[in-house]
Amino acid sequence: MTVGFGSVPFIPDLFHHPAIDAIAVFVVSALLAIMINAEAQAFMAAILGDARPGAKDRFHFNAFLHLDILGSICFLVAGFGWPKPLAIDPGKFKYPRLYTLITRLAGPVANILLANIAASLTFGLRFFSIDPRVFLMVLVVNITVAIYNLIPLPPLAAWSFISIWLPGQAQGINKGLQISGSILIVAIFLSERITGVGIISPYLNPLVREMVRFIAGLPLQAS
Secondary structure (H helix, E strand, O other): OEEOOEEOOOOOOOOOOOOHHHHHHHHHHHHHHHHHHHHHHHHHHHHHOOOOOOOOOOOOOOHHHHEOHHHHHHHHHHOOOOEOOOOOOHHHOOOHHHHHHHHHHHHHHHHHHHHHHHHHHHHHHHHOOOOOHHHHHHHHHHHHHHHHOOOOOOOOHHHHHHHOOOOHHHHHHHHHHHHHHHHHHHHHHHHHHHHOOOOOHHHHHHHHHHHHHHHHOOOOEOO
């Protein structure tokens, strides 16, 4: 399926037929997705009790300060990524497990909200016969980030749901995945790009397309 600058999800082609305008808009959209994801987690953590007065590493609305190296690489190979993991102190939460989960889920929820805002702007631009492709890219990237957070590996949100239920004897696994999870995710999608064999994307890409179709209210053409 295609919409705006290209396929859904959008994965930049950096080597064969690079479209500079599409890549530029994708980079800006990815930075917006990273910033809103990280700031939403920080905001939710503060609301739920983990407030850190003067913590400049949380509230600065500077996407570049939220960049994670492997998360940024993943944007280039898979069309989605993640910000630098937010440091939270579950001990400051009234309900540590529940509030930790809510904090982590705030990121992808914020991406969906931003996608809806982009969709609204798209409707307005189309009404005035203005090309809405920039906001369509923002929509696609943010929905892709939100849906791919369903992958149950850290630092993605779905892992938070699993990790809070791990028994004490399994915490070693949790710590190991916290270190290697990002590497594993990048390796999986790099393998998909190199071999052309889908491992995870065939299951999540249809969800991305259907959500983009639903929110944008636009027909997506089969590519």
